[in-house]
Every structure is written in C-alpha cells, then in structure tokens.
Amino acid sequence: MTGKKITQLAVPVGVVGIVMMLVVPLPAGMLDFLIVINITLALVVLLTSMYVKRPLDFSVFPSMLLVLTLFRLGLNVASTRLVLRDGYAGEVINAFGNFVIGGSLIIGLVIFLILVVIQFVVITNGAGRVAEVGARFTLDAMPGKQMAIDADLNSGLIDEDEARRRRAEIAAEADFYGAMDGGSKFVKGDAIAGIIITIINLLGGFGVGMLTMGMSAGESLERFSLLTIGDGLVTQIPALLMAVSTGLIVTRATASEDMGSAASNQLTQSRTALLIAGSTAIALALVPGLPKLPFILVGVVLVVVGQRISAKDKAEAAAEEVDPAAAVTAPAADTPEALIEQMRVHALEILLAPDLVDLVGTGSDQDLLARVRGLRRKVAMELGIVVPPVRTRDSVDLPRSTYVVRIAGVEVGRGEAPSGRVLALGDNLDGVGGTPVVEPVFGLPGKWVPSELRHAAEMVGATVVDRVSVLITHLGAIIEANAPRLLSREDVRVLTEGVKQVNPSVVDELIPAMMSLGEVQRVLQGLLAERVAIRDLPRILEGLTLRAKVSTDVEGLVEAARQSLGPALAAPYAQDGVLRVVTLDPTLEQHLVEAIRPADGGAQLLLDPARADRVLGTLRSIVASAEASGREAVLVCAPALRAALRRTVVLALPNLPVLSYSEVTGAGLEIETVGVVSDAAALAA
Structure with missing residues (x-):
C-alpha cells in the first residue's frame, strides 16, 4: 500500500477507532500510548498554527479540531473506566498526578482548577468570540470583495483565471471562518465536559474506594484524587493547546510571513x-x-x-541618499528635435493634480501604470484596437484631488480621487461619513469615505472601490466611447500588416488596388462607432473586397463589413442562447424606409418631429420595461433601414444596439420578441 493511500485511510480508520474506544475497554498500556499520541498531536497543531502564513493555509483545522476533541473525550471515557474499575489508569496518568500534586493534595487540586479556569474562562471564551465576529465580518465583506475583483477584471489588471481563483479564495475564506465559528463551540464544550468528567471521577472514585475496595475515607480520597487529577491533566493540557491554537488561527490577519517573523519585525x-x-x-x-x-x-x-x-x-537612510552632484540635471536642450518633442500632442493623456501623484506607485492603491497596461490589453482583446501609450503627468493647474483625461490634447473626462479615501457606492450611506459624489461612468450616487471607514461602508452593503479602480474604470469608458478617434491611420497599417503575415491574399487584393488605408480606416472607425469589435479583421477585409468592387461608399462598406461578421454581432447580446428583440410594425417600417434621404454624413430619416417623438417614446418605454425585468433587448429592422434608423435612435437611446434581420437570423439563436414599436398616427395615415 502506497503512502498516499495510507494517509487517506488514516483519518477514517482513526475516527472509527475513537468510536470503538467509547464502548470497548482498553488496557492500561494501550491507554498510555494513546495519551502520548494525543499530547503530541495537540503540540503539532499548535506549532503549525503559529507557522502558517495565512489562516487558509491551515483550512483543515476546523475538522481536525472536531476529530481531536472526540479523541480526547474517548480517552476520558477509557480512563474513567479504568480508574473506577481497577483504581489504576496507566503510568502516564499516575506520573502526571504525582508530579502536579507534589506531596500536597490541596496544591494539586488548586493547580488543576487554575488550568481549567484559564482554558474555559479566558482562552475558550475569547477564541469563540473572535471566531464569531470574524465569521460575521467575513460574510459581510464578501460583496465588497467580489466587486473589487470585478473592478480589477474590468480594468484588465487580472484575467478570468485569476478572477476565478480570487473568487474561490473568498468563498473558501468565508467557509473557513464559518467553520471556525462552529469549531470554537467544540473547544468550549470540551472544557465543560472535562470539568464534569473530573467531578464524576472524584466522587465516583471516592465511593468505589470505600464501598468496593474497602479503603478508608482518607485512603480513598488520596488515591482517587491523584488519579483524577492525573487523568484531568493528560486531557486538559492537550485541550489547552488546542484552545490556544484556535485563538491563534482566528486572530491571525492575512500576512505574508509566519507569526514569529511578523511579531519580531513589528515589535x-x-x-x-x-x-x-x-x-x-x-x-x-x-x-x-x-x-x-x-x-x-x-x-x-x-x-x-x-x-x-x-x-x-x-545606514538605510545613507544608502538612499542621492549624490548632490548627480542630482543636478543638465539644462533642457534647445534643439529643434527637443522642441518638436515638447510640441507633440499625445493621443491619450492623464493629468493628475499634485496630490494625486502618489497613484503612480507600487501599492494596491498606487498601481496606476500597471493598471493602465492591463486596460490596454483588455481593450485590445475586446475591441481589436491597440490603444496608444497613455502619457501620465502632473499638472499644477488642476484643483486638488482632480484628474483629467485628454484625447489629442482635448479634455474628454474629469473626475476626483481624493487621497486617503475610497469610493463607497450604495443607497444606505447616510450613517457613513464622507463626501457625496456621483460616480462618473454609471452615474451612481456614492461617497468618498476615509479608508478607515471602508469596513463600516461594507457593513451597510455598499460596494467599495479604491481610487485607482475609479480612475481606470473611467478611462476604460472614455476609451470605448472614443475608440474611433483613437484609431489612427498608422494603427490601421500595423493591423493590416499583421493580417498580411497570416492571410496575405486578402490584404493584397484590397489594398491599395481597391481601397486606400484612409478608406479602410473610415470603415473601421464606423464599426467602432457602433461598438463593433474589429478583432476579426481578415473577415472584415474580405467583406470590404466584395463590396468595393461595386461601390466605395463608406456607409455601404460598413454594412458590408457587418454582414461579413454576421453572428458575431448578435451573439454578445444573447442571454442563455436567447436573443430578445424589439421589432417595428411592418406598416411603420415601410413608412420609415420611404422616409430615408441621402445626406453627407450618411442616410437620414426625414420624419415629422412629432412622429419621431412618438416612435422614440414607444421604443424607450419598451426597452425600459425589458431592462426592469432583467432582460437586455436589441432593435431589429430591415437591412436597408438599419443605418439610418440607428442615427435616429442613438439620439434617445445611445446604448441600444440596432441590428438587421440578416444579422440576427444568421446567429443561430432563439429569438424572443419583447415588444413591437408602432405609431398609431402613422398607421392611420
């Protein structure tokens, strides 16, 4: 039998043996051996609890606590049987009794009672209370921790695997502290059982000695007091060690080092x-x-x-000092190249107020640059564009705690990230001190609360987000909304060169024979404007090749590119394989097709303002009703109407996707209609 199989069988066989020990008498020699094992195991558990770096590294502790408690109770039963039957319970119990009593019965009883009080009143009650509070706080903090993981995932700092691992760790932590809350009750019950068993042994042994063994009262009291105290000690000492281990585990905060190293460094x-x-x-x-x-x-x-x-x-301060001679920097060069570099307008830029420069650090709340790199990767994987490097610098012109996002030198977003504070989002923040604010991306009400009140905000059900996550979420929303502006012609060249390495024929056939890079750029910008990812660039270029043979009209090319993507456009909006759609009444749809007029910016709907308001109002109410029931809907219409209808709908519902019938039917999804838009006046006409 291999070592792995032996370890797998050890605990089940041990538990069965403990149950057998409760009913089967044990010889004194076997009892001595089991008592030694009990004491040694308790010592190993105590030392392990001191050397683990995190409580979760000893996640088996609650179960082990139950097994060892049952083991001690089984030893109590076996030793009581021997004490009352034979007046002898092995060498270990006899040695403990003689050593502690030291010739005085009164001293032995007092020492034993002190040990019981220490375990029951101090350690056990304290560990139980800490476990209870820790379990409650851990469960209350779970929503905030989950939202923090989602924020890191959305900002691109972590991937799906890391997010899944962190969520599993949070669930394991909640289960561990919940189990410790129950496990601490075993320790308390064990202490109470030890006291009761000791009293039974003392009184029962005194009676057995006088009535069965013919001893005098003094002899019976002396002999069975020695055995009772020895029996109590050999079980109370391991119980005391387990109680201390419980206290150490539940009072340990998550750390990166063992308890000895942490205590030495901090003291x-x-x-x-x-x-x-x-x-x-x-x-x-x-x-x-x-x-x-x-x-x-x-x-x-x-x-x-x-x-x-x-x-x-x-010594450390001296090592960190900078040589004054080395700190003197040369004056800025006045060359044309240097001036051109200073004049250059950066595609994407973050300006920080002087008190926010600490965001560019290495701490969990100071990792702006690393989070920006993660965001660039996330945008590339989702939209298919390479976000230009983000220049980050400070600006003395900004108010305190303010940051500004610029695209091509123009401000496109502004927000706040006060130092020493976190953003709490929720509806029950009246009792939490802080500065009211509206979250810049989703418009949610919240408060910037001091970091010390983070847990208080989590306790009232608020979602707590750190400063860097707020800025990165805002930056991500700005990048997504301005993706067409960020896609430069040089970016298109790099993307097409990448396609050419794996699919050269599609690029050579299209560029420059049929379309220039500028025309391809306009098409890709049109797709990004409708939040269509351009990751599948080879398929997009294939669709453009077919359409460019007929016409190079940008709107027609965008529609051709959408047709080439096909099911990829509808799939992101499906829920559990069901795509919920809003359709147009056929008569209204015909009126809208007839109202299409060509324009410089693409086809437009020439509608009476009152009729347009009625149609958009009906559409808005249908979409709101679907969202209230937790369903995400898309608007579908005829392919010839899609582009013009979207330009009208975006004025009232900027986030509502508008798809054509061919894009929906080709996705292989189950279609569920949640509403039909009609206009009574138009139908009557």
Missing part, C-alpha cells in the same frame, strides 16, 4: 518604544525592595536592541 519597528521601555525597566531597579538584577538585565537588552535598530535605520 522592533520602533526604536523609540524600545528605548523608553528599556529605560523604564532600569529606572524600576532603583525602587527600594525590587530585585535589581532582573530589571537591569531586561532594560539593558531593550536599550541595546533599540540602539541597533537606530544604527540600521541610519
């Missing part, structure tokens, strides 16, 4: 505290009547440690 982080404590200990040695040597020895050790920390800090 020695302040030289002033050590020097004051050492000086105080030395001063106490001068008080008459107090022993001088212990106070002087401890005080000198603390002062020496404090002085070593001071020397270490000075």
Whole structure:
C-alpha cells in the first residue's frame, strides 16, 4: 500500500477507532500510548498554527479540531473506566498526578482548577468570540470583495483565471471562518465536559474506594484524587493547546510571513518604544525592595536592541541618499528635435493634480501604470484596437484631488480621487461619513469615505472601490466611447500588416488596388462607432473586397463589413442562447424606409418631429420595461433601414444596439420578441 493511500485511510480508520474506544475497554498500556499520541498531536497543531502564513493555509483545522476533541473525550471515557474499575489508569496518568500534586493534595487540586479556569474562562471564551465576529465580518465583506475583483477584471489588471481563483479564495475564506465559528463551540464544550468528567471521577472514585475496595475515607480520597487529577491533566493540557491554537488561527490577519517573523519585525519597528521601555525597566531597579538584577538585565537588552535598530535605520537612510552632484540635471536642450518633442500632442493623456501623484506607485492603491497596461490589453482583446501609450503627468493647474483625461490634447473626462479615501457606492450611506459624489461612468450616487471607514461602508452593503479602480474604470469608458478617434491611420497599417503575415491574399487584393488605408480606416472607425469589435479583421477585409468592387461608399462598406461578421454581432447580446428583440410594425417600417434621404454624413430619416417623438417614446418605454425585468433587448429592422434608423435612435437611446434581420437570423439563436414599436398616427395615415 502506497503512502498516499495510507494517509487517506488514516483519518477514517482513526475516527472509527475513537468510536470503538467509547464502548470497548482498553488496557492500561494501550491507554498510555494513546495519551502520548494525543499530547503530541495537540503540540503539532499548535506549532503549525503559529507557522502558517495565512489562516487558509491551515483550512483543515476546523475538522481536525472536531476529530481531536472526540479523541480526547474517548480517552476520558477509557480512563474513567479504568480508574473506577481497577483504581489504576496507566503510568502516564499516575506520573502526571504525582508530579502536579507534589506531596500536597490541596496544591494539586488548586493547580488543576487554575488550568481549567484559564482554558474555559479566558482562552475558550475569547477564541469563540473572535471566531464569531470574524465569521460575521467575513460574510459581510464578501460583496465588497467580489466587486473589487470585478473592478480589477474590468480594468484588465487580472484575467478570468485569476478572477476565478480570487473568487474561490473568498468563498473558501468565508467557509473557513464559518467553520471556525462552529469549531470554537467544540473547544468550549470540551472544557465543560472535562470539568464534569473530573467531578464524576472524584466522587465516583471516592465511593468505589470505600464501598468496593474497602479503603478508608482518607485512603480513598488520596488515591482517587491523584488519579483524577492525573487523568484531568493528560486531557486538559492537550485541550489547552488546542484552545490556544484556535485563538491563534482566528486572530491571525492575512500576512505574508509566519507569526514569529511578523511579531519580531513589528515589535522592533520602533526604536523609540524600545528605548523608553528599556529605560523604564532600569529606572524600576532603583525602587527600594525590587530585585535589581532582573530589571537591569531586561532594560539593558531593550536599550541595546533599540540602539541597533537606530544604527540600521541610519545606514538605510545613507544608502538612499542621492549624490548632490548627480542630482543636478543638465539644462533642457534647445534643439529643434527637443522642441518638436515638447510640441507633440499625445493621443491619450492623464493629468493628475499634485496630490494625486502618489497613484503612480507600487501599492494596491498606487498601481496606476500597471493598471493602465492591463486596460490596454483588455481593450485590445475586446475591441481589436491597440490603444496608444497613455502619457501620465502632473499638472499644477488642476484643483486638488482632480484628474483629467485628454484625447489629442482635448479634455474628454474629469473626475476626483481624493487621497486617503475610497469610493463607497450604495443607497444606505447616510450613517457613513464622507463626501457625496456621483460616480462618473454609471452615474451612481456614492461617497468618498476615509479608508478607515471602508469596513463600516461594507457593513451597510455598499460596494467599495479604491481610487485607482475609479480612475481606470473611467478611462476604460472614455476609451470605448472614443475608440474611433483613437484609431489612427498608422494603427490601421500595423493591423493590416499583421493580417498580411497570416492571410496575405486578402490584404493584397484590397489594398491599395481597391481601397486606400484612409478608406479602410473610415470603415473601421464606423464599426467602432457602433461598438463593433474589429478583432476579426481578415473577415472584415474580405467583406470590404466584395463590396468595393461595386461601390466605395463608406456607409455601404460598413454594412458590408457587418454582414461579413454576421453572428458575431448578435451573439454578445444573447442571454442563455436567447436573443430578445424589439421589432417595428411592418406598416411603420415601410413608412420609415420611404422616409430615408441621402445626406453627407450618411442616410437620414426625414420624419415629422412629432412622429419621431412618438416612435422614440414607444421604443424607450419598451426597452425600459425589458431592462426592469432583467432582460437586455436589441432593435431589429430591415437591412436597408438599419443605418439610418440607428442615427435616429442613438439620439434617445445611445446604448441600444440596432441590428438587421440578416444579422440576427444568421446567429443561430432563439429569438424572443419583447415588444413591437408602432405609431398609431402613422398607421392611420
């Protein structure tokens, strides 16, 4: 049998053996062996709880707590049977009793009672309370943690696999603290059971000694008191170790090092505290009547440690100092190249107020540059465009806590990210102190609350977002809305060169024989304006090749590109394989087709304003009703009407997708109609 199979069978066989131990008498030698195993296991659990870096690294602890508690109770039953039957329960119990009593029964009973009080009143109650509070706080904080993961995922900082791993870790953490809340009750019940069993052993043994074994009252009391105290100790000491382990586990915060290293680093982080404590200990040695040597020895050790920390800090500060000669920078060159570089207008730029420069750091709330890189990757994977490098710099002209996003030197977005605060989004924030604000992307009401009140905001059900996530979410929305402006002709060249490496024929046939790079750029910008991803560029170019043989009209080319993408346009809006659509009444649709007129910016609908308001109002109410029921709908119409209708609909419903019948039917989705738009006046006409 392999070692893996042995470890798999160890716990089940052990639990069955414990149950058998409750009913089958054990010889004294076997009991000694099991008591040693019990004490050793408790010691191993205690040391493991001290050396784990995170509570979740010892996730089996709640189950082990139950098994070891049952093991101790089984030993209690087996030892009680031997004590009352034979007046002897093995060498271990006898040795513990003699060692603790030390010739005095009163001293032994007092020490035993003190151990019981320490475990039951102090450690067990404290660990139980901490476990209960930890479980409640962990469960209350889960929504906020989940939203933080979603924010990181949406900003592109993490991928789906990392997000899935973090969500699983949060669920495991909640399960662990919930199990610890219940597991702490085992420790408390074990302490109570130990006290009751001890009383039973003492009274029962006294009676058995006098009535069955013919002992005198003094002999019976002395003999069975020794056995009772020894039995209590060999079970109470492991129980005490397990109670301490429980307390250590539930009071540990998530850290990157074990408890010993963390305690050493944190206790020695302040030289002033050590020097004051050492000086105080030395001063106490001068008080008459107090022993001088212990106070002087401890005080000198603390002062020496404090002085070593001071020397270490000075060395680190000296290493970080910058050579003044090296800090002097040469004056800026006045060459034409340098001036051209300074004049250059950056495609995408973030301006930060001076107090927001700390966002460009390495902490969880200071990783702006890393998050921007992740956002660029996310946009590339979703839209198919390469976002230009984002220039980040500070500006003394901005108000405090303000950031500005510019595209081609023009401000397109502005927001706030106050230092030392987090954004809490929710409806129940009246009791949480902070500055009211409206979230810039979704328009949700919220508050910028101090970081110290983060947990208080999570407790009232708010979603808490850090400053960098707010800025990155805002930047992502701006990039998506301005994607056509960000797609330059050079970007189109790079994209087509990439296609040419794997599919050269489609590029050579289209460019430059039929279309120029500028014309391809206008088509791709038209697709991005309707939030259509251009990742499948080879298929788009194939559609343009077929259409360009007939006409190079931009609107027709955009529609041809959409037709080539086909099912990819409708699939993102489907839910569980069902696409919910809003259709037009056939008569109204015919009126709209007849109202199409050519224009410089593409085909337009020439409608009476009152009729247009009625149609858009009906469409708006249908879409709102679908959204209220949790369904996302799209508007479908005839292919000849789609482009012109979208230009009209976008004025009232900018986020409503407008698809043609051919784009919907080719997706292989189940179609569900959620509403039909009609105009009574138009139908009557």
